[in-house]
Amino acid sequence: xxxxxxxxxxxxxxxxxxxxxxxxxxxxxxxxxxxxxxxxxxxxxxxxxxxxxxxxxxxxxxxxxxxxxxxxxxxxxxxxxxxxxxxxxxxxxxxxxxxxxxxxxxxxxxxxxxxxxxxxxxxxxxxxxxxxxxxxxxxxxxxxxxxxxxxxxxxxxxxxxxxxxxxxxxxxxxxxxxxxxxxxxxxxxxxxxxxxxxxxxxxxxxxxxxxxxxxxxxxxxxxxxxxxxxxxxxxxxxxxxxxxxxxxxxxxxxxxxxxxxxxxxxxxxxxxxxxxxxxxxxxxxxxxxxxxxxxxxxxxxxxxxxxxxxxxxxxxxxxxxxxxxxxxxxxxxxxxxxxxxxxxxxxxxxxxxxxxxxxxxxxxxxxxxxxxxxxxxxxxx
Ligand code: 5GP
Numbered sequence: 299x300x301x302x303x304x305x306x307x308x309x310x311x312x313x314x315x316x317x318x319x320x321x322x323x324x325x326x327x328x329x330x331x332x333x334x335x336x337x338x339x340x341x342x343x344x345x346x347x348x349x350x351x352x353x354x355x356x357x358x359x360x361x362x363x364x365x366x367x368x369x370x371x372x373x374x375x376x377x378x379x380x381x382x383x384x385x386x387x388x389x390x391x392x393x394x395x396x397x398x399x400x401x402x403x404x405x406x407x408x409x410x411x412x413x414x415x416x417x418x419x420x421x422x423x424x425x426x427x428x429x430x431x432x433x434x435x436x437x438x439x440x441x442x443x444x445x446x447x448x449x450x451x452x453x454x455x456x457x458x459x460x461x462x463x464x465x466x467x468x469x470x471x472x473x474x475x476x477x478x479x480x481x482x483x484x485x486x487x488x489x490x491x492x493x494x495x496x497x498x499x500x501x502x503x504x505x506x507x508x509x510x511x512x513x514x515x516x517x518x519x520x521x522x523x524x525x526x527x528x529x530x531x532x533x534x535x536x537x538x539x540x541x542x543x544x545x546x547x548x549x550x551x552x553x554x555x556x557x558x559x560x561x562x563x564x565x566x567x568x569x570x571x572x573x574x575x576x577x578x579x580x581x582x583x584x585x586x587x588x589x590x591x592x593x594x595x596x597x598x599x600x601x602x603x604x605x606x607x608x609x610x611x612x613x614x615x616x617x618x619x620x621x622x623x624x625x626x627x628x629x630x631x632x633x634x635x636x637x638x639x640x641x642x643x644x645x646x647x648x649x650x651x652x653x654x655x656x657x658x659x660x661x662x663x664x665x666x667x668x669x670x671x672x673x674x675x676x677x678x679x
Contacts, residue, residue, distance in 0.1 A: 311574035314412035316620025317396035326382035393433040401443035411450035455494030483658035484512035512658040516554040572613035572656035578626040579619035598638035615653035
């Protein structure tokens, strides 16, 4: 674990509000008089050394410390966080803390994503994004840690088409400013996968793509009833709509999670779309560890795709998704992967180095990152 902590890393799948430190969430709730209704939020217990359990690197504690979080629980929790992050000051705070926490794990390149929100009369969606972008500028300039930060503007699929359209237009418009032109790199479609419809959002994502933004889609997080193209034996009935298939046909630059993509669809791909895979989040939302006495490693071994992806060297980027909600961090994700799939250090280093290729930043930044990562790895190995 301590070796993995030191290696340089790349984080391509992290949601800002899901990065909130639990301590910060409780502090903000108290400050704003918010009663957190989700029973999943519990004040952090301190261990014997008076350390917060969220910041432990005790391997045994990491292995068995599984707080059940179904997909449904997670979305209950996501609904609670914005009640506490309800003004610019708290938004700045959680952004600074998220950047600090990634940099502390030697993340050299971060793509953070967030859904723009109207926080109050002083903070509309544009100000929300400008606040996050401003913190990124400050963080990079302070050079406390050499982490390059980029922003992906997210669309919440459970909200209206108008919201999706606004987010796309805002991202396009903000990129016209020289201050943010390089920093905003893409759009994401996320939010509760059991709600909304990709077909409604698709034209807006197409517009974003035409404007030069890269696209990542949360895909196949839940089983898709129409996804089995081979089911369609009856020539007389119209084919079932498969969202997963429609997403792959759209041809995004990356896919998030991609847990339930049938083999027929993987093999029909023209090219291998890189997958952002988030081991801890997947173990939790698929409730994999519940079946194996709460053991994370055995849980991860039940992952529907990971072993195959690793065996076939499918293009992967390892992400944390929501460190505050899933009690995780970039080191823990790599460590779990090593333990569950018997990867050695050089395999992990190769995985990290390759994931730079799937980043949404420009080619010059990628080459610089690859060089920096490679040099740091050589010094460590
Ligand atoms: P925010 O966009 O508010 O900064 O980050 C939290 C939001 O990210 C959640 O409300 C949800 O819309 C999205 N999100 C976080 N984790 C997941 C996930 O695992 N799957 C999906 N589909 N959306 C997620």
